[in-house]
Amino acid sequence: MTSAVNLEHPAAVTPAGDSAKERRRLPLVEQFLREQATLTAVERFAQLHDAGEPFARKDYYRDLLPASPPAPGQQYAFQVDLDACTGCKACVTACHNLNGLDPGEAWRSVGLLHGGTVTEAVQQSVTTACHHCLDPACMNGCPVGAYEKDPETGIVKHLDDQCIGCQYCTFTCPYDVPKYSASRGIVRKCDMCSERLAVGEAPACVQACPNEAIAITIVDRRQVLEDAQGDAFVPGAPSPGITGPTTVYKTTRALPRNLLPADFYAVRPSHSHTPLVAMLVLTQLSAGAFCVDALAPLVLPPSVSEALDPVHSLVAAAMGLAALGASVFHLGRPIYAFRALIGLRTSWMSREILAFGAFAGLAILYAASFWTGALAHLLGAAPPSPAAALSLREGLRFAVATAGVAGVLCSVLIYHVTRRVWWAAPSTGFKFAMTAAVLGLATAELTLTLARTPPPVSVATGVARVLLLAAATKACGELLALRHLRDKRYSDLRRTAVLLTRDLRGYLVARYGLLAAGAAATAWQLGAPLSLPAATAGLILLLGGELLERTLFFAAMCSPGMPGGPA
């Protein structure tokens, strides 16, 4: 029951047939349809409760709430008695109803662990909601400060109106707690029914459990930290060491070591986040191209690098701006994107936005610096002295490249701090850096053909050779992921490898197909250097290949979370 939807349905289909129109309605049919439309019973039986008792359910859960608020160094926490949780899921529906959530939305879920032996089978349902962590990863990752941890109660609250819908918290939370609402463009999550707790009422789930399996308790923060040192939170859950989840799971049972979530072997592709794919690949292209530009004077004769610069920097800057444009499509509420620097202190996303913002500004200045004459002419101003323009350019050249590198580094860390192994810094760093190298070089290969004064053929073939080497290195590096197919344990990386070779096999094949075709076009350049069609095809094919690689980066990721059900 989510909203005050009117129960009136759209008018019934008009009965077909001429006879229907001409027929006189039976008076009894009319009468019954009229009676059916009245809700007389409610008027007759509506309850008139004693206004003196604001909450009749209170008696039932007195023992499920702490007698006093948390002292300093303490906070509220959910306590789940696993022995009493028998998987009825009333808590989930109560959360939905009593918080007025969307159809299908609930902030609590119930999973299943199973294991044991033929004679001693064990199954254990696990109810779970937000763990109101000591060090909430959702809050730390949020670029706009849309999370608050209440200093007294410890409740981690999401500020819905502050959220811009970047969904980064859905990556950083190890427990899959914040859920994105596409219709609203924000995430929402459990707040432990803080308004209820504030007046001595129990949270919806606590009220609802027929077995009194869920309670609110007070925990010592120091104790939570201590408990997080061991890896035992609840079987099948991510390590408590990351965020310090406060939920207390207690049981008197000796749980077997082979206890696994019912969805342990159910591997499904994750969301592929197309705008992020475009944003990452294009920022890396742009940063890579500017790095090539910055390094060019070191290896090329000045005449060549100068001939290259104007077009090259223009293309690179345009790609960078396209990337930032793409990133906006990822946001649920892009009009509030300007809030994104609020989280600089903790959020790598804020830092990435700052770095790429600076990068974009510098890139525009730098690209413009080659066209000062034309610009001045356009504005009717005197052109700056060549010396001044040159020094400005030299300064900007390294600043742009540095900002680009910083931005890509922030991108790497955004994913690394989620603690998802598939996104760990070594492999993510490798991928992002090599994308920058491959596409930066491929861009250079193209812009060389567009240079006002054609560069020597050896430069073009040299760039092609380096590009081929980079592409081959990247292709081999990525393939390493498949070695986890042979992992003994059904680890996250093995799941990713399974996804890559099973559900996402088509993407993987296409990814390598495009890479190979792009490499072929590049190799063509060795025989026919400075060919505009070959260079264009090379860039487009390699870009397509990298976009697919990045799609797999998201889709083949195995989201961590609490134990799920057999569904």
Next chain:
Amino acid sequence: MGASIFDRARTLLRDRSGALTRELERVPGGFGLGQVPRRLAPEATASMICGFCSTGCSLDVHMRGGVAVNVSPSTDYPVNRGTACPKGWEALAPLRSPDRATTPLLRNAAGRLVPVDWETALDAFATRMKAILAKHGGESVAFLGTGQMPSEELALLGALGKFGMGLVHGDGNTRQCMATAVVAYKESFGFDAPPYTYRDFEESDVLVFVGANPCIAHPIMWGRVCKNPHRPKILVVDPRRTETAMAATDHFALRPKSDLVLLYAVARVLVERGWIDRAFIEAHTTGFDAFAARVADYPLARAVEATGLPADAIERLAETIHAGRRVSFWWTMGVNQSHEGVNVAQAIIALALMTGNIGRPGTGANSITGQCNAMGSRLFSNTTNLLGGHDFKRVEDRLKVARTLDIDVARIPDRGSLAYDQILEGILAKKIRGLWIVATNTAHSWINQGDAVDILGRLDFLVVQDMYATTETAQQADLVLPAAGWGEKEGTFINSERRIGLIKRVARAPGQALADFYIFKLIAERWGCGEMFRRWSSPEEVFRLLTEVTRGQPCDITGIAGYDVLEEMRGVQWPLPAGTRAEPSDERRLFEDGRFFHSDGRARFCHADPERLPEPTDAEYPFTLLTGRGSSSQWHTLTRTNKSPLLRKLGATDPYVELSPVDASAIGVVPGAHVVVQSRRGQMIARAFVTHAVQPKQVFVPMHFARTNQLTLASFDRRSRQPSYKACAVKVTLLPDGTRPQDG
């Protein structure tokens, strides 16, 4: 007014209280509810009984702007005391589904169901049914009812069908859930009378659950068990390691359908060791000696052989029962849906009788009913029994009912109806040619579904009356009558502990949909027997008639003056004869005086030797297929619960089969792989959920999946005609690589 520019700028940067925040704001809801979402804060509440299972929880429906906007469990109701299962919390969602039937549908010459008006639909109903009756006689048209309708509607359907239209045969889907308990109780106690009250869950020191998984099927009853302060021993007899088995203090994972031998062996141990209540047996029962002689043939060794349980486990079961001072026995579908369910139920009753565990707090041989009004159907559907638990064959019963209803006694048939399966067989034999199905989904739920679908297809005229025209059965209909659902009509349900409670009209039915009560009245008028039902003017008037019908019966409720009493007393358990008074929130059990309903006041020991399993496993089909409820968020054929996005999320929608790791590795199935489960009748593709919860050589498939009953074998308890859903032979093979699972 007029926040400063500074404030506005600050809000742009930091916004803690905009529209999105307000959407989730909670405010005191009044009516004893505590805080509720501001958007859904009620202007009134009305409590009514939930329309899913037989627990009979009361729900407070929150009304706003004249419509039901939310639901929460009633706090002051003696059944559920402020709790409900997911189905109850989501009770309004099925009403809001866009695929509700909003107009009658008639199959046209081209074979398509097209919308027609009520007049056309009624004409079609009457002319075609009458034509069949005229040509083939009164036995050629039958009706199938349900345990989902209130008693008033069931009674009107039964009376209209049998007294008004002159039909002989009518049955209901309660045949699929309760028939076994009915027969067992009737024979043992002299009347179909579940003896318990839910307080017994809290007062036992030993609870024995046989073939029951209340944690999933009846979570609110399990909640009552959790409130038992006596640290009770909880014994579960079930082949599967169910949620309830996990929560038990002792689990007896016997081989499927070996329960009768187990119970007899336990009885033998009790007799041998003198652990019986001789005084109670002598004062209040007959037939004990013959029973004792029967169970003498069931030594431990025989039970060990049949059940696969170790001897000491069986002894422990007997010892625990003996050690208990207040032992209650509970059974559900694991017993009822069996080829010898009546025998098993009566063995359970015998254990309670011989140990004197009946009629006292925390005791009883207690069948937990299935549907919200299964008990009402048992008393008032006018199918197997004449209205009010009477007998069609007894002339004095017919006279009494005729007098009470003011109808000609000649209108009352002097024989009972065919059972559900016999009606379907009658169709096959072309004896039955017209069928009227009300609020049940035969084409999904009937055992050996493939045959059932084929049989329905052979009818000359099939009428389906339902909330949805999309059920598998409605899709086969010649005429679909759009019905209002729970929440859109009035009436009473009777729950498992015999508590009669009210349902109310809190929502408007879509389009032309009408309460079944109105539909029956319209059919009566169009049929030409409207006069007979003049007194049946409203559900409450019918309720008064029904109370009068029960006068002098064990289920006498003449003491209930009307709906107001039910409202005021928070439901009333039967019996309540005129002159007695219910107290608010009473919790009463039967047989406290040791008098049973047989004319001699004594209970009977009933017993029989085990019968052969209809389809034992063999080399070709080596697995026993167990079926049952998959989750507490799913109801039967999912007609209603699948309409709620939340309930859909809480139960598996992708078919799966529980398979033991032992068998999985033997077949070469990795967890999550797709397998083919195949019986001699059909097959389904399912994901393998590899778990020790099932024993080797057994598989479990939730009954909710559309294809589960393709596999089951149409075998029945001989006496109750209840289908045996829980034991047929199947084989499991790995789905060949590259085959896509396309069906569920």
